[in-house]
Amino acid sequence: MAVYAFAFIAFALDLARRSAQVGAGNAVGVDGSVTVNERVLEKVGAGAAGAGAEAAESASVATTPARAGFFSRGGNSVSGGSSDGGSTTKRSLSLRLGVAFTLIGFLLEATADVLRGIAAARVPWANMYEFSMTGTVLIVGVFLIVITRVDLRFLGTFITGLVLILLGISTVNYYVGVSPLPPALQSAWLVIHVFVASLGTAFFALGFALSAIQLVQYRRESIVAGAKFWRLKFMASLPDSTRLENLAYRVNIVGFVFWTFTLIAGAVWAERAWGRYWGWDTKEVWTFIIWVIYAGYIHARATRGWRGSRSAVLAIIGFAAVLFNFGIVNVFFHGLHSYSGL
Incomplete structure (x- = not known):
């Protein structure tokens, strides 16, 4: 941290x-x-x-x-x-340091995550503390991989800030010692289902960051000059709202694919563990709600022409549902998926 x-x-x-x-x-x-x-x-x-x-x-x-x-x-x-050949350019030292510190933090946290798994003799995502650690590792990892393909380093403040908040909450409120798995979790589906869900969450987090910045950029581009609250000067150095929207859409599509697999794998695992594919358990319902929100976001943008602020708001609502599912449903709602370890 x-x-x-x-x-x-x-x-x-x-x-x-x-x-x-x-x-x-x-x-x-x-x-x-x-x-x-x-x-x-x-x-x-x-x-x-x-x-x-x-x-x-x-x-x-x-x-x-x-x-x-x-x-x-x-x-x-x-x-x-x-691209002016006669111009003189200088790279940002602070940006390079930000990426370097993020990479070092990722390696340290990934090492801690692996050591937790070795200590437990299983995958390190069987309770809220372990899931928080693995989830934030994947968020940072996806960010580091994506910036090698597309320059999204301007999202660094959001990504590292979000990870700091999630790690702080998990360390203070969710920490538990290593414990054996409950019988229902003793399955290969624990490895597949939860990991893919964490990976989908990581892409949704990146899409959320892009959508939030898109909203500000869209407001900045359309508002009458003189409204100083929206005149954030650094926004002029970022891509325009259309480019940000396209990037958010592509990232969220990848997250949606992973989340669709999560929903299907969860149903298969439920049949193996409890003898039914679907039981309207609270966790199952919220996983489906998240899927519906992002399916509506993709469908509305692709077929109904929902562009600009409306698509960004839908993406933000989707990630808010992901956070609710992670931080509220897992802790305060009791059911067959009550494996927070608290």
Whole structure:
């Protein structure tokens, strides 16, 4: 947690640096590079909320290279850095430190997770404390893998902040010693079902971060100039709301695939353990609710044209349901899935 805290501070310093550079009229790329002596941001008139905001966005991001697909290699797929050969650029030290601390924290936490499994002589996700540790390891791991394909390092503050909160709650409230598995959990499905659910949650967390930033960016692009509360300067260095929405959609689709498998595997496991595929247990119901929310999000965006803020709100509601399922249902609702260990 201490190493993640250092990463959080470094990422926050990078956002502060971006705000200062954008305020000074320099273009700041998504990768943290700063292009000096680029075109200064045009002032948006009070009545030019549409075309004026778009022009200011274009000027602040400067010249953007061709963007490749989601799984293309290299940071330029989302980069906003300048391609002007005569410009001088300098990389953000705070951003590099943030990624380095995040990687170190991930390795330390993954080691702790593995050692917990060795101590218990089983997979380390049989109670709330272990699930919290494994889930946060996967959130950070997915983030580190994705940024090797698409430059989403600007999400570092959110990801490390979320992980710090979850680890803090689990350490204070959920810690239990190593204990043997209940009979119902003594199955190979524990390895498959819970791990895939954790992996789906990790992708949903990344999609939630993108959707939250998309909402702010969309508001920033459409609001009349002069509303200072929404004029977050560092947002000018991030991708536009359309790009953020497309990235969130692709990430959430991956999470939805994993969650669909989780729902199916859980039904198969329930039949093996309790002799029925579905029993309307609280945990089963909330797992299905989460699936319905994300299925509605994907369907509405693909067939009904739900773009912009509406799709972002649906994605945020979906992740809120995931957190409710994890932090409330597992602890305060009693049923066949009461394996929190508390």
